[in-house]
Amino acid sequence: MQLIGMLTSPYVRRVAISLQLLGLRFEHRSISVFAGYDEFRAINPMVKAPTLVCDDGEVLVDSTLIIEYAEALGGGGRSLMPTALAERRHALRRIGLALVACEKCVSIIYEHRVRPPEKLHQPWVSRVTDQLLAAYQLLEAELGKAPLSAASATIDQSGVTAAVVWQFTQRMLPQVVPAADFPLLRAFSSAAELLPEFQAAPHGDGTYRDLRQ
Numbered sequence: 001m002q003l004i005g006m007l008t009s010p011y012v013r014r015v016a017i018s019l020q021l022l023g024l025r026f027e028h029r030s031i032s033v034f035a036g037y038d039e040f041r042a043i044n045p046m047v048k049a050p051t052l053v054c055d056d057g058e059v060l061v062d063s064t065l066i067i068e069y070a071e072a073l074g075g076g077g078r079s080l081m082p083t084a085l086a087e088r089r090h091a092l093r094r095i096g097l098a099l100v101a102c103e104k105c106v107s108i109i110y111e112h113r114v115r116p117p118e119k120l121h122q123p124w125v126s127r128v129t130d131q132l133l134a135a136y137q138l139l140e141a142e143l144g145k146a147p148l149s150a151a152s153a154t155i156d157q158s159g160v161t162a163a164v165v166w167q168f169t170q171r172m173l174p175q176v177v178p179a180a181d182f183p184l185l186r187a188f189s190s191a192a193e194l195l196p197e198f199q200a201a202p203h204g205d206g207t208y209r210d211l212r213q
Helices: 010-021 039-045 065-073 086-115 122-145 157-172 183-192
Strands: 001-002 027-029 051-053 059-061
Touching: 001 010, 010 157, 039 051, 059 065, 065 183, 086 122, 086 157, 122 157, 122 183, 157 183
Parallel strands: 001 027
Antiparallel strands: 001 051, 051 059
């Protein structure tokens, strides 16, 4: 199967890391939804990253749904989601908080980089910024209650998502989300980024490198 999209996207990177942890092999094609619009559109007319082209040619979109499919494949006999109901609920809460932070971060970036400056609506940017910070404050509190594992064998999907989104935010909006205000997230993400699965798919315009070959 093929994963389409650039590793500058936290959603693409989240999938790339998850596929590795689940023991699934894939080809990564680093195609931009902007500079590579026509090439991407030929694969997926919606031009949505990430896109997963399955072995039979069927196309899936949305990182959460792609990861759900990957979990169902079960190539490595492992799941990144806890099975116990209470633990699973806690993981879903952490994933939700991280994805809200990601969504709001992307919204702020688009406001400043895509929308013409004269059309920027500061009250809206301020509102989204408040939502971004609220999501991170809640996620930091969650890590204070129960630390996340930063080991390849035990990291779960909430850990993958939190680490990837934090790395993305710090690369793109460090002035909006000061790292010093979130010491637990900063420490956890730093540890997770040292894992081989994260290093094989580093944030940037490069291509995932299968370190198992």
